[in-house]
Amino acid sequence: MSFLYDFITGDKSLKPLPPKKKEDLPYIKEGLKFNEWKEKNANKHKWRNRRWAFVIFINLLFVLSFHLGWGVLEGSLSGSRLLGIYLMDPYNSSQELVISSKTGFISHLTTNFWIGFFVILTFYWLVGGRAFCSWVCPYHFFAEWGEKVHDYIVKKKKIREKTYDITVKYVFWIGFLIVAFLTQQLVFEDLNPVGILSRSMIYGPGLATIWAVLLLAYEIFGIKRFWCRYVCPIGVTYSFVGDLSPLGVKFELDKCAHCRDCQDVCLVPHELWFVKKGAATKEVHYTGGDCTKCGLCIDVCYSGALSFGFKGLTANRWGYKLAAKAEEASKNA
Amino acid sequence: MAVKQTKTNRRQFLKASAAAVVSLAVVGSAAYYLRDKSSVKRTGILRPPGSVDEKDFLYACIKCGLCVQICPVHAIKLADWTSFLSYGTPYIDANVQACDFSCDAIQCAETCPTGAINFQIFRHAGDEAVAPLYKKYPNGFPPEINPFEVQIQAMRRVADMGKAKITDPQLCLAYHGKGYSGPLGKHHALLRPPGSKERIDIAETVVNREICDLCVAYCPLGNEAIELKELGNGKYLPEIKDGCVGCGVCQMLCPTEPKAIVVEPRKDTV
Numbered sequence: 054m055s056f057l058y059d060f061i062t063g064d065k066s067l068k069p070l071p072p073k074k075k076e077d078l079p080y081i082k083e084g085l086k087f088n089e090w091k092e093k094n095a096n097k098h099k100w101r102n103r104r105w106a107f108v109i110f111i112n113l114l115f116v117l118s119f120h121l122g123w124g125v126l127e128g129s130l131s132g133s134r135l136l137g138i139y140l141m142d143p144y145n146s147s148q149e150l151v152i153s154s155k156t157g158f159i160s161h162l163t164t165n166f167w168i169g170f171f172v173i174l175t176f177y178w179l180v181g182g183r184a185f186c187s188w189v190c191p192y193h194f195f196a197e198w199g200e201k202v203h204d205y206i207v208k209k210k211k212i213r214e215k216t217y218d219i220t221v222k223y224v225f226w227i228g229f230l231i232v233a234f235l236t237q238q239l240v241f242e243d244l245n246p247v248g249i250l251s252r253s254m255i256y257g258p259g260l261a262t263i264w265a266v267l268l269l270a271y272e273i274f275g276i277k278r279f280w281c282r283y284v285c286p287i288g289v290t291y292s293f294v295g296d297l298s299p300l301g302v303k304f305e306l307d308k309c310a311h312c313r314d315c316q317d318v319c320l321v322p323h324e325l326w327f328v329k330k331g332a333a334t335k336e337v338h339y340t341g342g343d344c345t346k347c348g349l350c351i352d353v354c355y356s357g358a359l360s361f362g363f364k365g366l367t368a369n370r371w372g373y374k375l376a377a378k379a380e381e382a383s384k385n386a
Numbered sequence: 387m388a389v390k391q392t393k394t395n396r397r398q399f400l401k402a403s404a405a406a407v408v409s410l411a412v413v414g415s416a417a418y419y420l421r422d423k424s425s426v427k428r429t430g431i432l433r434p435p436g437s438v439d440e441k442d443f444l445y446a447c448i449k450c451g452l453c454v455q456i457c458p459v460h461a462i463k464l465a466d467w468t469s470f471l472s473y474g475t476p477y478i479d480a481n482v483q484a485c486d487f488s489c490d491a492i493q494c495a496e497t498c499p500t501g502a503i504n505f506q507i508f509r510h511a512g513d514e515a516v517a518p519l520y521k522k523y524p525n526g527f528p529p530e531i532n533p534f535e536v537q538i539q540a541m542r543r544v545a546d547m548g549k550a551k552i553t554d555p556q557l558c559l560a561y562h563g564k565g566y567s568g569p570l571g572k573h574h575a576l577l578r579p580p581g582s583k584e585r586i587d588i589a590e591t592v593v594n595r596e597i598c599d600l601c602v603a604y605c606p607l608g609n610e611a612i613e614l615k616e617l618g619n620g621k622y623l624p625e626i627k628d629g630c631v632g633c634g635v636c637q638m639l640c641p642t643e644p645k646a647i648v649v650e651p652r653k654d655t656v
Contacts, residue, residue, distance in 0.1 A: 119455050131474075132450025132499055139499050145448050149500060152445045161438070161446070161501040169499055221402035228406060232414035239445050240417045243473050248449060252464065252474060256451055259466035261473060283402070 067377070070306070072331035079310050079356040091312070094355035100348025104187055108194045115255050130189070130251035131242065132169065139169035143177075144226075144287045145242055146170045148233040155234060174294055180346070182295015186281065186288050187320065187347035191254065192246045192265065196281055197320070199273045212274065219282055219323065219343075226286040246280060247287060278320070288343075296342030296369045302350065303362025304328065304338040315350035315359060325350060328358075339364040420470045431469065432478045432634060432651045434462055435485060435545035436495040436504050440654035446502035449474030453494035453503060459576040459585070461485045462494060476503075478547075480634025480649050487542050487606045487633065488578035488585055508541040515540030542607055548632030548651040550601075550612065552624065557646035559598035560614065560622035566598035566641050575638060579604055588639065597622055601636035601647050612636065 075081060080090035114126045115133070127134045131142045146166070153159040177185055186193045207214050229241040242248055246265035253262040272279050281288060304327055311330040316322045324340045327333040339362065351359045367376070421444070434453055437443050453476050454462045461483045462476045469475070476494070478485055495505040516537045519527070527533055555561045570577070571588030578585045580603075593600070601624050602614045610629035614622050624636075624647065632649045640647045 127455045128450040128452045132448045132452065134452060134497075141448070141499065149445065149448060156442065156445075158438075158442050158446055158501075161504065161506075163499055163501050163505075165499045166501070218398045218402040220399055221406050224403045224406040225410070228410040232410055232417065233445070236414055236417045236421060237441070237445050238417050238421060238471055239448070240413060242449055243417070243467075243471065244413070248474070252449070252451060256454060256464050261467045264467075 067334035067373070069332055069334050070336075073306070073309075073311070077307070079308060087310075087312075090310075091314075091355050097352045100352050104347060105194070107188050108191065111189055112191050112251070112254060115251065119255050129248065129255050130191075131245075131248040138172060139165040140173045140176075141166060141169035142248070142287065143170065143173055143290045144229075145239065145245075145248070147290065148230060148239050148241060151230050151234050152237050152239075156237065177291050178294040178298055179300070181298040181300045181344070182291040182293070182342055183288055183344065184295070184346040185291050187345035190247055190287075191250045192269075193281060193345075195250075195269055196272055196278060199269050200278055200320070203273045203277050206274070207277075215276055217276070217283055221283050222285065222289050225284050226289040229286050241286060245287070247285075282321070292342035294342075295344070297366070297371070298369075299363060299366055300346070301339035301341075301362060301364040301368070302344055302346065302348075303360050303364065304333075304340075305358050305360075306333045306336050306338075308356045308358035309333075310356055310358075312355065314353050314355075318349040318353050320345055320347055320349065339368045341370065417471060431465070431472060432480055432547055432632070432649060434476050434478060434494045434503050435487075435492055435547050435631070435633070436507055437547070438502055438504050443475070443502050443654075444471055446500050447475045448500050448502070450499070451476070452497045452499065456489075456493045456497045457485075458489050458493075459483055459486060478634060480637040481645070482573070482638075483575045484577075484634030484638040485545075485547070486577050486585075486635055487538075487545075488576070490538050492541055492545070507544050511540045511544040512537040539607075542631065542633075543610075543629065545631040545633065546652060547634075548649045550626045550630050550632060550634075550636050550647055551650050552626070553644065553646060553648055555623055555646075557642050557644065558623060559642060559646070560624065561617075561646075563620035563622070564598060565594075565596045566600065567594040568592065568641070570600070570639060577604065577635065577638070578606075580606060580608060598641065599624070600639040600641065604635055604639055606633055606635055607631060 080087050083090060085093070111126070115129060117123055118126045125136060128140075131145050133140045146169075149162070149166075150159065153162065187197075206212055232240050243261075244264065246268050249261045249265045253259065253265070268280050272281075276283070302324075304325075306327075309328060311328065313328055315328055316325045319325050321343045324344045327338040346361070348361070351361065366372070433440075433443065438446060449464070451464055451474075454460075454464060461478050463479060465472045465475050465477050467473050469477075492505065492508045495503040495508055498505065516533045519531065519533050519536060523531070552558065559566055569589050570586070570591040570593050574587055574589045576585045577588050595603075597614070599614045599622070602609075602612050605612045607629050611627055612630060613625050613627065615625040616622055632652065634649045636647045637645055637649050
């Protein structure tokens with residue numbers, strides 16, 4: 054579906070720039086061989102280490118706030134209170150809104166619910182949407198390790214890699230809302246490994262924990278990142294605000310050596326489509342809504358072509374569409 | 387390692403979507419089926435005070451557990467998958483730890499962000515009870531009137547969690563004219579006796595009653611909810627009145643095994 058693909062990849066529909074000349078590649082400029090150059094700049098894990106520390110910190114803060122009565126971060130990932138400010142899981146809340154507008158319960162929702170819903174959307178709009186996935190989500194933390202195991206098994210040729218159309222997650226996003234509307238249940242929350250893991254850590258594990266473990270096993274021995282890539286509607290909700298976010302991973306074409314190691318480590322490689330030789334349509338690109346701001350690509354990049362950057366308010370799919378239209382209009386005039 | 391770009395074409399998309407729609411349909415119909423199963427009806431599930439009707443509660447509760455965290459006596463627990471669609475929703479096991487209203491302000495309701503535990507009913511009841519007092523005594527209250535007590539009692543009255551019930555009079559110690567001496571409870575649990583400011587651990591509190599009346603003596607609602615009735619011949623039996631809200635303190639304290647008095651959770655439509 055080309056429309057949906059444009060929707061994800063933003064400026065991909067523009068005309069690509071001519072491929073870089075060999076003498077412009079960074080390792081040629083430095084007078085090194087490709088492998089020497091790679092070795093010289095390898096082995097940074099700055100952002101990964103920071104991120105893992107943060108995931109552990111935030112989830113530990115949930116657990117300790119409850120068990121030691123700190124009252125800093127109460128609740129769980131489906132709804133919480135940070136120093137008195139409510140935060141609501143946006144997809145959980147969306148389901149709730151869909152059902153309660155049907156039953157009329159919407160007028161009973163408290164002010165704190167609305168505050169929590171808008172605070173979380175605004176916050177993740179600011180820091181880049183799916184930053185939630187890699188910086189907060191406990192399931193993603195385990196799935197990231199699972200992905201490494203999965204890659205190892207694939208490399209040993211024990212299983213064959215299969216990929217599917219990632220736009221199917223939008224079907225799940227709408228689908229779970231429809232299911233919620235029809236059954237008047239928060240059906241997704243009964244299956245949501247993010248909420249289940251969060252609750253299991255804070256209030257103790259139960260039968261539901263097994264489901265999260267099974268899902269993880271399926272991601273390792275079956276389809277790579279099955280839940281995060283193809284299903285999770287929480288991630289999709291965050292990707293909507295993330296695409297409009299003023300922050301993103303910045304790509305500078307003139308520094309890039311087209312080694313594509315960043316795409317190998319990337320958890321959502323389609324977001325780095327512009328690193329392929331001859332693919333970039335502009336000198337500077339920013340990742341879109343699916344980018345989890347995990348920083349793995351920044352760590353691996355040998356030339357500093359990738360960095361966290363301020364992309365402003367127009368470098369998103371809507372902005373590109375408007376710019377393309379304006380350009381066309383000026384040509385016609 | 388060359389990266390495979392996730393290409394999309396119409397066929398692939400339709401195939402994946404078909405799988406998605408089928409799985410959603412299976413999950414959806416399973417949820418629809420389970421909703422009408424008796425296991426999710428209120429039988430056996432005592433909800434926190436002020437919980438809305440079960441048919442609304444099941445979707446209104448966002449399963450965050452803020453009520454669990456705020457409860458000072460740790461009465462509230464979150465249900466597991468064994469409760470099917472009630473998974474993650476709060477309940478109270480009165481055998482282990484009943485709601486003794488010792489937080490005063492019904493904090494679980496106050497903290498609930500979605501209104502699944504509805505604080506508004508408590509606010510209205512409390513306000514209505516104290517409004518005439520403020521009118522009557524515009525220049526301050528006489529020492530015998532504590533408007534805070536009046537407000538709290540009015541809030542307790544509307545909790546409506548269920549109703550206590552005598553399972554079998556033959557089980558009741560008072561019915562046989564027997565007393566009870568020993569610890570207030572077999573396990574550690576918290577309780578604030580009426581009129582007291584401190585919480586006690588029921589396992590560490592020893593009581594001595596000539597006629598066992600623990601359910602009556604420790605009821606947070608007092609004699610508007612339960613009273614010991616004399617049947618003659620030295621026999622007694624607690625009588626449950628309309629004021630009972632089903633907090634479960636009587637069930638927690640009843641020393642017999644099985645319990646002579648239990649709370650029947652409010653029966654709602656699902």
